[in-house]
Amino acid sequence: MTIERRIQITTVVLVLFVLAAISTLFWSSRQVEHGIKRVETTSQVVRGAFMLKTLMDDYLDHGSERVLRQWDKLNKTLGQLLDYEVISESIERPLLEDLKKVYRSVNYLYPRVAEMRASIDQNQDLKTKKMLTNLMSLQLEQLVIAANNLSEATQLLTLNRRYFVQQLIVALGISAVLIILINIYLIRKSVVRPLKLLSIGVDRIGTGNFDRVTEIRSDDEVGKLSQAFDTMVARLGERDTALTKARDELELRVEERTAELTLANERLILEIEERKRAEEGITAERQRLYDVLETLPVYVCLLDSDYRMPFANRYFRETFAEPLGRRCHDFLFNLTVPCEICETYTVMKTREPHHWYWTGPNGRNYDIYDFPFFEADGSMLILEMGIDITDRRRAEQDLRESEERFRGIFEQGQLGVEILGLNGQFEMTNPMFQQLLGYSQGEVAKLTFEDVTHPDDLETEYELNQRLLREEMPYFELDKRYIRKDGRVTWANLTKSLLRDQDGTPTSFLSMIQDINERKKMEELLRRRAEELARSNEDLQQFAYVASHDLQEPLRNVASCLQLLEKKYKNNLDAKADQLIHYAVESSVRMKALIQDLLAYSRVVTKGSPPQRVDCEQILDQTVKNLRSAISESGAVIIHDPLPTVLADDAQLSQVFQNLIGNGIKFRREEHPQIHVSAVKNNKEWIFSVKDNGIGIESRHLHRIFMIFQRLHKRSQYGGTGIGLAIVKKVVERHHGRVWAESQFGNGTTFYFTIPEKGTRT
């Protein structure tokens, strides 16, 4: 069959298929459309049934005539829908019949229910009414269910048809794809594949192969084309064979000549490569030698007979200058003629190596070696090598000077020095050490350190020596007792360390000894005096306490007797006697107050508690409560900033606040007292301040306000004994703090006191 015929047949099949597909889809869509219309109608029926039920419920509840009219109208509409042609075509006929039956039952029941509802006021039997109402509700519910069943069945039918249409579209699509693929396959088989074979045949001819034919054996248009092509190829093959033979002969000749040329060329290349390798070896060796000379930390140079320098290594160039073809005296010493004495050129005369020392133009010292050096042409040069020995010489000089200084210190110093072997034997001592112990140098050399150490100090020194050897410390100090040659004991301060060799291994002990006999005597004296002072202070405290405590009893008796005397004999004696008795009573009362204050003052030390962490804000609050009657009476205002927590005796700290705030209230002006308490941190202590707006203190009195029983005013102006600020000072000092005041007379006073941040032992 020809290709043209095939295309005609395929086209007809495709057209027929498309027509069939369009017809089927049209029919199916009509079915679905019809189903959707039925679904809409049945949905209306469901809505109608439901509304009938709702209206009837409303009517039964309220008995409205309007509702009943609506019910009638809707009922008729529903009846028309049930007779509608679309529904009657439903394949779910039993459901439709069921719905119609329920509808008829409802309409049978309706007039009776309406009549019953209308007669509701006529005392009709309640049971009867209830039964009718229930029956109506049930019928309408059945109507809704029946309508819903029909609607669902119709929806299901429509959905099934739509599903069928979907499947049909998919099947048609797949069929169309298959037909197209089959067509493609047939076109490929009958047209594309033969054309590809022809193309391959043409390519093969292009490469000169005329042996094979295209092997297409069809009877269509492409088959005929293939046969003609094969005939053409056969003729071309014959002509190609003749041409190939002539070309082969020519190529044979060319190959022979080419082989000869290739052999000669290879030999030449080998020779060139060998030479190149030899030159590279020489160059590398020369470079290595040059690098050695350049790297040497000494200078190396060559000098010719004309004082020029054909070679100088990097060290020379960097140390002196680049020769640049100039003569040595020119670029080294800036001379136009050679040096008067030039030891280098001795070699030119002697032709022997020469060694000498030279100080260069840079001021450094060199150890010079000159050698005769002969060029390949026999001419003579001088090879000179210079080693910089400046640092070495300087170190040697420093060492000599250091040795001299050390020897001076050792021999003439005010400290005793000893070098002790690890076995305890004295290896070296200086005159001061020998003088301290009363031995000569020869005698000391025979002793060990145990021989001259007091037995009570030996154990300590042994242990410290061991710790030194274990490298637990670099050195140690020890106040120890030596035993002199004459048997007396002498105190000395010993500082001992280790001497080590180059590897760090200990070789001996080095000790410095200082005579401390005088210092020891002074320390003993100071210790004795401190003990006496403490004892005296304690006695004084005890005295104050005992005096104030024990004096209270007789004083109480004296005061009582005087008061009794005043009471009993007042106005019985003359006026002078009455006045004297009155003075005596007043004095006894004041003395009692003084003694009680003195007792309180002494108790700051004797009855104090150990310090503990106290919140100053709590202490201040307690203090304000204690002073509440005075505050209330005076109208005082107490304010405070945030206060810290400190380590202190809480009762005594409260006493400090109470005394200072109490003073602020007591020494007030006419206006209400205002007292401000604050605290700031300064390094490792808290500085508290209590500021008032009182009468103030004249600056000339500030130095004595903290003294015991010191008063600045008459007792008639301000009461009290003058103990308050003295107790404040005592408490603050017990806490290792300071107290002071700043004041402007007539314009308030600020008291400051400090408490250490972390506290100390009181």
Add this chain to the structure above:
Amino acid sequence: VKIRILLAASFVAGLVLLTACDSPKSKVSSDGPVETLTLGTSAIVLSSLIWVAKAKGYFVEQHLDIDFRLYESGHLAIRDLLAGKLDLATATEFSAVRNGLERADFRIISILTQTQDQQLVARKDRGITKLSDLRNKRVGLVQNTSSEYYLHLLLILEKMKSEDIQVVDLLPLEQVTALTKGDIDAVMVWEPFATMAKQELGSNAVSWEGQSGQDEYWLLLTTAGVIEKKSRTLRRFLAALTKAEDFIKNNEIEAIGLMEKQLERRNLAAVWRNNRFGLGLHRPLILKMEAELEWVKSGPGTGQSDIPDLNDFVYSGALNSVEPTKIKLLH
């Protein structure tokens, strides 16, 4: 090679599309060991779903071994169900209202059949041509059954009172005999006795549909205890009934033949159309049972009391797992 790949890809794509268009349907697994159930039911058309499922082997397919026990009346089956002798029972909703609701563990699983087979059959020669002619007549029925309830409703609709007629308590067959003899003037009776009465009277018979348009429901019943122990078995039982329902819907003639064979009766086709066979649970059932319960409680010798919520006696779990679309309780 490219063409082959294209063909294969097209074929696979087609399969995928066809598969995607398919809609899955929920099924109850029938795997597992054989489980037993004791069922009390009656040899009547109303139990057609059960008898067809038995005849077609649907219970066996579901790995169920059913012990069938036959009862003359639904209330007897309910009595044994509540006594723990049965796992399942069948009865009318009226019987369930009258005998089952006293027990809190009584449960309704599903409707099996909806029917309107009760009829009022009367003798023309007693001057009865319309319902209002029943005044002062003797009407036979089985008392304490739905017949009594339906007759009461008919009287109300005809504006009569219970005292306007004389009720004679007779069993169904006794009613047919008494009516034929003329001892009574009419009967309110269900099939097949209604048809028997009409056949006996011949042209002298006149009849009316007796249920005033209401359906009567044939129910599948159980107890909460059985549900707790055998919920999976109940699901399988309902799955078998679903297959029977499909069979009856698609093969009605064959189903009637099966039932005639099963019940050893003929001419079932005449009464077959009065019934609609199918599982379900819906609002009308609850409404009707409430109406019946109110009627029962308002009767003589019964104290009026509150009507319980009958939804509490409905167990929809089994039906929901088999045919959820058949539950229409939320209306």
